[in-house]
Amino acid sequence: MTSRLIKLVSLSAALVVVALVSGFAYWSRSPVNLGGANAEDRSQLLRQWQAGEVVALVRHAERCDxxxxxxxxxxxxxxxxxxxAAIAVGQGFIRLGMEQADVISSPATRTAQTAHAMFSKDAIAQDWLASCGKPLRNDVVAHKRAHHNLVLVTHSGCISDFEAQTGYPHAATSEYGSSLLVHIDEKGELKILGIVKADDWKSLLQGSSVQ
Known part of the structure; x- marks a missing residue:
């Protein structure tokens, strides 16, 4: 085998390895964890929340069964x-401000209980947050009122459906009490901001101006 051929084989093998590694990273990628967000990203999130441009899809708390x-x-x-745990998650949202926010939950007992624990009152229950599937992305946008944030207490399967429809088809399954935060502008354009795990609210809001 000539030196040139050896180099070509080596280069081809290296390219295959790079492609496999890159493909695996893309295949398994999940939204960024906002618990470790830098100051600039935190400030942007706070501005978007204050403008009423955020939707949060929250997985219910630990199932009894x-x-x-x-x-x-x-x-x-x-x-x-x-x-x-749900009470603690609710405190994170309350610190952000719930004056201009709508809360909707799936009708399941575990989501209704989670929403009540978060905000000390019953949420509006709607079936589309239990059935989810292909219409979910459009349903979320349709229920988002202008200048009002939207908190949706739902299920891990529904969050996975939403992630698959917004560029993360193989994201890790959401944990109990975790929140997927999404920015939706006045034109209905959507961008996933990231995930806040149940224990990450303190670090996310640390140093912010919210009380």
Missing amino acids: RSSNPCFGPADGITKVGND
Whole structure:
């Protein structure tokens, strides 16, 4: 084998490796974790929230039927641990400001309980947040009022449906209490901002002007 041929083979092998690595990274990519966002990104999020341009898709808290922790209420609802976690998540949203925000939940017990724990009141329940599927992206945009943020308490499968429809078809499954934040402008143009895990609200809001 000539020296030139050896170099070509080596180069081809290197390109294959790069393509495989790049393809795997793209295949498995998920929205950025906003818990580690820099000051500029945090400030941008706060401005967008204050302008009423954000939608948050929140996964319900820990399911009672899939945990050994005590139930908070009915067996198809959330655990006591999950209820406490949902309260903490709600405090993060309250610090952002809920004066111009709508809250809608799936009609399932676990989502209704999560929404109530977050904001100390019942949310409007709508079936489309349980069925999800292909119409979900358009449903989210349709329910977003101008200059009003929208908090949607839903299910991991629904969040996965939404991510698949917005450029993240193989994102990691959302955790209990995590929030997928999305920017939607007045024209209905949509951009995923990232994920805030249940324990990341303190770090996200640290140093911000919100109280």
